[in-house]
């Protein structure tokens with residue numbers, strides 16, 4: 001079992017939606033927090049905000065992004081931005 005490099009929880013076991021074969025979620029790249037893998041929760045709450053900070057986003061904008069991450073699956077966020085222009 002692979003563990004999250006940040007919170008040390010086990011990364012979830014997942015089943016392929018079609019074949020039903022069990023495989024292990026390899027998680028997310030935890031950079032720049034560390035060089036390991038991390039779980040969905042740490043990715044959303046620690047790794048992404050850290051990257052935003054490094055990119056120089058101010059705190060209000062980061063909080064806005066975090067709200068979006070809570071409210072929308074991460075792949076929907078781009079759609080939201082594209083839709084609001």
Ligand SMILES: [Zn+2]
Pocket residue numbers: 004005006007008009038039040041042043
């Ligand atoms: Zn974690």
